[in-house]
Amino acid sequence: MNTLYIFPAAFGLRNASPFCLKAEMALTYLNIDFTIEEVSDPRKAPKGKLPYMDFDGEIVADSEILFEYLDNKTNGQLYQGLSSQQKASGIAMSRLVEDHLYWLMVASRWLDDTWFPHVSKGFFGDMPIPLRWIVPMVARKQVVKTYNLHGLGAHSLEEQKGFARRDLQAINDTIGNKQYLLGEEISVFDFTTAAILSGVFDNTPDTWLTPIAREFPTLVEYAERVQNKLGVYGRTTP
Numbered sequence: 001m002n003t004l005y006i007f008p009a010a011f012g013l014r015n016a017s018p019f020c021l022k023a024e025m026a027l028t029y030l031n032i033d034f035t036i037e038e039v040s041d042p043r044k045a046p047k048g049k050l051p052y053m054d055f056d057g058e059i060v061a062d063s064e065i066l067f068e069y070l071d072n073k074t075n076g077q078l079y080q081g082l083s084s085q086q087k088a089s090g091i092a093m094s095r096l097v098e099d100h101l102y103w104l105m106v107a108s109r110w111l112d113d114t115w116f117p118h119v120s121k122g123f124f125g126d127m128p129i130p131l132r133w134i135v136p137m138v139a140r141k142q143v144v145k146t147y148n149l150h151g152l153g154a155h156s157l158e159e160q161k162g163f164a165r166r167d168l169q170a171i172n173d174t175i176g177n178k179q180y181l182l183g184e185e186i187s188v189f190d191f192t193t194a195a196i197l198s199g200v201f202d203n204t205p206d207t208w209l210t211p212i213a214r215e216f217p218t219l220v221e222y223a224e225r226v227q228n229k230l231g232v233y234g235r236t237t238p
């Protein structure tokens with residue numbers, strides 16, 4: 001029995017975490033049977049974050065470590081056909097989207113006073129009062145702290161928008177006229193990139209990041225192409 005643990009649906013997203021979505025994409029791509037279990041409190045996860053996976057009692061936590069595990073388990077099917085240069089470009093892109101753009105997406109949801117109520121309702125709305133009031137504020141403080149430690153929190157909103165636009169431009173220019181990041185064939189790095197873009201385009205309502213990303217029609221089409229190809233969507237209704 002293979003079980004993937006992810007967050008419950010929230011603010012228009014069936015799979016609210018890009019790390020969870022990319023894991024789901026990889027499992028689907030490899031035709032691996034799995035069931036999904038929702039976890040509301042990531043502190044219960046082995047590394048305090050989602051996703052993690054249970055393969056018949058063998059626990060694998062972290063989406064990139066899961067990719068390595070799946071690649072080994074399938075005799076190299078996940079990274080199959082990629083040159084070392086393509087793999088290097090893919091890893092570099094993953095770092096850009098997951099260690100930089102991801103945090104701007106988090107800030108656009110959690111740190112914007114007008115958007116935070118959607119986080120609060122989506123993630124904590126089922127809690128009993130007074131936890132429903134207290135826990136979101138505590139969690140938000142933790143996000144503020146992490147964002148400041150990352151360094152992005154030192155910048156004005158306009159400067160953060162500038163960073164976001166340059167990240168998105170870089171993804172846009174990497175795709176160029178190709179169907180996918182690395183060429184005409186889908187690769188594991190498209191799961192990582194499209195999962196983040198789905199989180200930017202499909203959270204409802206738009207955050208401040210969404211219209212910046214929509215300045216790049218290539219990215220809108222690309223995110224759809226990857227999700228359509230796999231039949232795995234970040235949003236609630238495909």
Ligand SMILES: N[C@@H](CCC(=O)N[C@@H](CS)C(=O)NCC(=O)O)C(=O)O
Nearest residue numbers: 017018019042049050051062063064
């Ligand atoms: N490096 C991890 C990152 C996972 C991650 O950051 N997950 C977030 C959700 S998008 C999480 O569980 N956050 C909960 C927390 O930090 O308390 C991976 O690739 O799986």
